[in-house]
Amino acid sequence: PFQMLQMVGHQCSTVCPGKRAGESVATAIHDFEGAQTYSEKRGHNFVLNADFDQISFDQFDALVIPGGRAPEYLRLDPQVLALVQHFAHANKPMAAICHGPQILAAAGVLGGRACSCYPAVGPEVVLSGGSVPTPSPGLDSAHTDGNLVTAPAWPAHPAWMRQFLQLLGSRIEA
Incomplete structure (x- = not known):
């Protein structure tokens, strides 16, 4: 999402609690290799370009919450939850994928929403008051509910980002 948003002209800041600009976070590569769930392999280092402790929530127009396993611990950080609550209450565009909705559930912003x-992660969404649309068999569909665009996994990146760009008012001409 970072490079795709930059490609169409959006300025993007990447942050992580406890880290500063210039530091990196490890990414993970998930794949569906025939087991009952995904496999996980070490991905590349993703360099951060801003300090989480220095950002002002008001300076941003939209929020992208990544998937993978990071949301398991990010949802425990009160400042992360405050950031999500700010975007939800201000009705700013938000996108979340894979396990990212764990943060939305922990922030208490899914009541009455489809995600x-x-x-x-579905049981957490439901327990937080949300509902989960039935995913496509290939996990390649996305869902928009108001200012929130969500998707189940990386095969949905094209649909997820297409719907998010529409929400942002971005135009792509072929």
Whole structure:
């Protein structure tokens, strides 16, 4: 999402609690290799370009919450939850994928909303008052509910980002 948003002209800041600009976070590569769930392999280092502790929530127009396993611990950070609550209450565009909705659930912003997510996250979405649309068999569909665009896994990147760009008012001409 970072490079795709930059490609169409959006300025993007990447942050992580406890880290500063110039530091990196490890990414993970998930794949569906025939087991009951995804496999996980070490991905590349993703360099941060801003300090989480220095950002002002008001300076941003939209929020992208990544998937993978990071949301398991990010949802425990009160400042992360405050950031999500700010975007939800201000009705700013938000996008979340895979396990990202765990953060939305922990922030208490899913009540009455439909939210696509990795199937194992579905119970958390429902317990937080949301509903989970039935994903496509290939996990390649996305769902928009107001200012929120969600998707179940990486195969949905094209649909997820297409819907998010529409929400942002971005135009892509072929």
